[in-house]
Amino acid sequence: MKIKNVCILGAGTLGTRVALQAALSQFNVRIYDINPKALDTSKKTMETIVHQLAKSSGFEADSGLNAIQGIFFTDNPQVAVQDADIINESVLENVKVKNEVWELFGQIAPEKTIFTTNTSFLLPSMFAEISGRPERFCALHFHDVFYAKGVDIMPHPGTDPKLIPVLEAFGRSLEQVPVVIQKENHGYLFNAMLGAILSTAGKLLANGVGSVEAIDKSYMVNFRVDMGPFAIMDSIGLDTVWHVTVNNNEEGSKAFAALLKGMLDQGKAGVKSGEGFYKYPNPAFRQPGFLS
Template sequence: MKNIAVIGAGTMGNGIAHTFAQKGFNVHLIDISEASLERGLNTIAKNLDRMVAKEKITEADKLETLNNITTFTSIAEGVKASDLVVEAATENVDLKLKIFEQLDEACDENTILATNTSSISITQIAAATSRPTKVIGMHFMNPVPIMKLVEIIRGYNTSDEVTNTIMELSKALDKVPVEVNDYPGFVANRILMPMLNESIETLYNGVAGVAEIDTVMKLGMAHPMGPLQLADFIGLDVCLSILNVMYEGFKNPKYAPCPLLVNMVRAGKLGVKSGEGFYDYSSSKKAEVVASQFLK
């Protein structure tokens, strides 16, 4: 397995492309937007520069990694001759189903199709193709070049051969693959998202403020980042989407998103990506607690 196509040049997509390219794979990074591709490549270059500065890689390693990446705005062109396609588009089920229909038509019959979804059913995605045995979840953690875990999610029809291949491939990336079954949220988000949602509920109910909640979890539970700041980092829209998938999948009220989270997303307060969430990330400030109507 040498040729890898990555769909989506956003935060996860460019991180996945970076990781494969640094390990010597030929990577086709695909996005409908040239501007997104340019931003993705710039992000990869900046992350590689940090690694050079820390003497983790050489300048030659950086250039080789960048040379291993080719960009495309066409899925049909970008996935040609790919051994594996990793879809890392927005966490939207209709979009993913449409992409997998396109991939099924454009890819060789032996190409493995993986999705980086953090919550959506692999079985449902696989059903949009004529190759459900070759569809699998490959859920990387953010930031991809640093985080070791990859959740490997088997759909109902995913074959043993494909699962074993992706497990070994993940190890070749110096990742630690963990095989899990296909239920909403899988393992990581089934446990993480209710904690984040409960932290937002704690704020919403006036038990404590943003800084106080995060401080309790950092100092009391040894978390490297407080849950509200972590939600900002993930993206409040992403958190809401995952919680909605879990709520719809289980029909259990414990997964219902907090009204404060819903309102903040409606207001465009999405966390780091929008410059403001529970904290302010504007150019003159660094993660300062927001004093807004949503937190009263």
């Protein structure tokens, strides 16, 4: 199973980043979205990322921009999947939408195509059957590709074990560190741990044990890292954090979900809205003296 042609479904944040890295890693890339405007935005985002990479590393902007020119952007499913060796699906995190996508692509994809989903919290077994090729279906989950470089490989019980080393090699060729999950789990390994940190921080705040700043300071100084849980939540987006929190039945999560809902009602959704637990672009936790 030699992978050369990569088909990305969904031109959102993650699909855009995986497609860009695949092009930078010399794969032939086609990226599909049902919405042509999303494809335009995706291309612009790729250009922005290339310029940022050029600034922060020795990377040449021109070679990156050339790689983007080689990517095929399309809203035509048949064209997108033509001759694809692998599909990585990053459409909306919604069971119905993912079912529709996998039912369609299961019918039109070449026989050789490996099917992978980039879902964050759902399970590959939810879509394996409807895709029509459960044995070639697996989760292949990226974090943010350019900063957090882990890629989760999570089979469902029906996945052909021969697929795993193929996906590990593919992950490495995308400059990621492959992590194999032995058994299906909502949130893989990392998102499960991250969720525990964020939910504990949220409960400490909602229960009045500590302030946003005290909780983040405590995390930053003792782990010696540059962001605490509330800064991380701001960067994820408080709408997403609220969505996960409100579905958590643990004691104390309801109070934190209510606090998040109040912030969202005031338009505070985190970095993307200019304000969340901190104000951007110059949040307090990045100011000199925050840790003193």
